[in-house]
Amino acid sequence: xxxxxxxxxxxxxxxxxxxxxxxxxxxxxxxxxxxxxxxxxxxxxxxxxxxxxxxxxxxxxxxxxxxxxxxxxxxxxxxxxxxxxxxxxxxxxxxxxxxxxxxxxxxxxxxx
Amino acid sequence: xxxxxxxxxxxxxxxxxxxxxxxxxxxxxxxxxxxxxxxxxxxxxxxxxxxxxxxxxxxxxxxxxxxxxxxxxxxxxxxxxxxxxxxxxxxxxxxxxxxxxxxxxxxxxx
Numbered sequence: 001x002x003x004x005x006x007x008x009x010x011x012x013x014x015x016x017x018x019x020x021x022x023x024x025x026x027x028x029x030x031x032x033x034x035x036x037x038x039x040x041x042x043x044x045x046x047x048x049x050x051x052x053x054x055x056x057x058x059x060x061x062x063x064x065x066x067x068x069x070x071x072x073x074x075x076x077x078x079x080x081x082x083x084x085x086x087x088x089x090x091x092x093x094x095x096x097x098x099x100x101x102x103x104x105x106x107x108x109x110x111x112x
Numbered sequence: 113x114x115x116x117x118x119x120x121x122x123x124x125x126x127x128x129x130x131x132x133x134x135x136x137x138x139x140x141x142x143x144x145x146x147x148x149x150x151x152x153x154x155x156x157x158x159x160x161x162x163x164x165x166x167x168x169x170x171x172x173x174x175x176x177x178x179x180x181x182x183x184x185x186x187x188x189x190x191x192x193x194x195x196x197x198x199x200x201x202x203x204x205x206x207x208x209x210x211x212x213x214x215x216x217x218x219x220x221x222x
Contacts, residue, residue: 031208042116042200042212043156050208058209090155097208098144103155 002027006091006104012112013078013085021076021107023091032074033092033101036060043090049074050097078109086110115139116203118213127222131188135201135213138182144204145177145184149197150215156200160186191220 004025013019025032031050035043045058049068063082068074074093078085088108092101116137125131133147144163148156160175162168162184168175174187184203188195201213 040214042214043202043210044212045209048208056208094208098204098206100146100158100161101202101210102158106155 004091004093004102004104006089006107008107009105011107011109013109014112016080018077018079019109021078021089021091021109023074023076023104024072025074025091025093025104026072027093027095027102028071029093029095029102030071031094031097032068033094034058034064034066034074034076035090035092037088037090046076114213115211116201116213118199118201118216120214121217122219123216124219124221125191127191127193127220129191131191131195131218131220133186133188133199133201133216133218134183135185135203136183137201137203137211139203139205139211140179140182141206142179142203143206145175146202146204146210147173147175147184147186148200148202149195150200151197159199188218193220193222196220 007022033048034046047066049055065077090106091104094101118135147159150156162175162177172189176185198215198217200215202210
């Protein structure tokens with residue numbers, strides 16, 4: 001079955017530590033996205049990528065970094081510069097920009 | 113003014129009744145519109161896509177789009193307790209970016 005796999009499901013970060021969230025898709029979608037969701041709020045775009053080796057900042061990119069070396073993979077690194085990283089992180093993909101986005105199951109990140 | 117606005121709710125509807133969810137958006141050049149359902153603690157799941165004015169039906173769900181008035185709505189007929197969730201409206205700016213509403217919490221009362 002085609003889909004989007006995010007790992008891990010839960011992640012804990014220590015002070016000063018960088019952590020990387022994994023996102024893999026086998027839908028053959030060109031575009032991939034990372035969102036952050038805080039309790040009771042909508043989704044906010046962190047980064048998106050239209051094609052391999054290219055990505056753009058979203059509304060809240062500070063303290064985060066991404067790479068897109070393969071079509072299937074779009075990992076997100078939460079750096080120590082992100083002072084409030086506790087949130088639900090969602091990865092999504094779409095065939096094109098005007099098409100619906102499909103989501104993985106998400107990763108919950110907390111501070112130890 | 114927020115770019116995409118939804119009533120946060122909760123909207124309480126008796127089982128078997130019609131649930132009506134509304135969303136307004138500010139950018140007139142928006143081209144595509146989506147409704148997602150999100151259960152508590154889970155990721156959003158696509159319910160409906162709509163691209164042109166009018167109604168689009170899929171089973172118990174009907175999406176309605178009025179670009180002149182800049183609103184999109186979702187009707188759920190014969191509401192079931194399993195429809196209880198938060199419904200997110202998303203609007204495409206036309207450049208790979210979706211703008212999301214904060215969601216409406218729907219509660220179906222048995």
